[in-house]
Every structure is written in structure tokens, then in C-alpha cells.
Amino acid sequence: MYKKLCPKCHQPSFSSSDIDRWICPVCNFDLTRVSSKDAEARKATKPHLFIIKNSYLQENPTLNTKIKSYEYQSFD
Numbered sequence: 832m833y834k835k836l837c838p839k840c841h842q843p844s845f846s847s848s849d850i851d852r853w854i855c856p857v858c859n860f861d862l863t864r865v866s867s868k869d870a871e872a873r874k875a876t877k878p879h880l881f882i883i884k885n886s887y888l889q890e891n892p893t894l895n896t897k898i899k900s901y902e903y904q905s906f907d
């Protein structure tokens with residue numbers, strides 16, 4: 832399911848495909864060139880958050896580099 836927000840009337844419209852010609856059902860504005868958002872994949876864009884014990888992190892320096900690319904919080 833794809834979602835596009837009409838820049839003219841600001842109403843969202845939904846379609847199962849973003850390849851076909853896409854016309855706003857509200858104001859008939861041509862949305863074909865407007866970039867779509869995958870409505871079902873929106874949750875997956877949230878960053879990963881790890882809660883990790885600070886001392887455990889210091890004892891395991893290899894773990895530190897492993898989780899570097901993720902967003903995490905440490906506690907004492």
C-alpha cells in the first residue's frame with residue numbers, strides 16, 4: 832500500500848502501486864511525479880534503540896564497535 836500526499840489539496844490518497852498514473856481523487860491533481868510513501872513500512876523507519884549496561888559495554892569492547900551504528904542508551 833502506497834500513500835501520497837497531494838501538494839494541492841493536502842489530502843492523502845492510497846494505491847497498491849506507485850508505478851501507474853496517479854490522480855488525486857479529491858482535486859484531480861496529477862500525483863504521478865509526487866514521491867510516495869510505503870504506508871505499511873513506516874514503522875520500520877524508526878531507529879533501533881538498545882538499552883545496555885555500561886559496565887557490560889566496557890568489558891566487551893568488540894560489542895561497542897558492533898552496536899556503534901545503532902542508536903543506544905547505556906546505564907550504570
Ligand SMILES: [Zn+2]
Binds near residue numbers: 856
Ligand atoms: Zn488533491
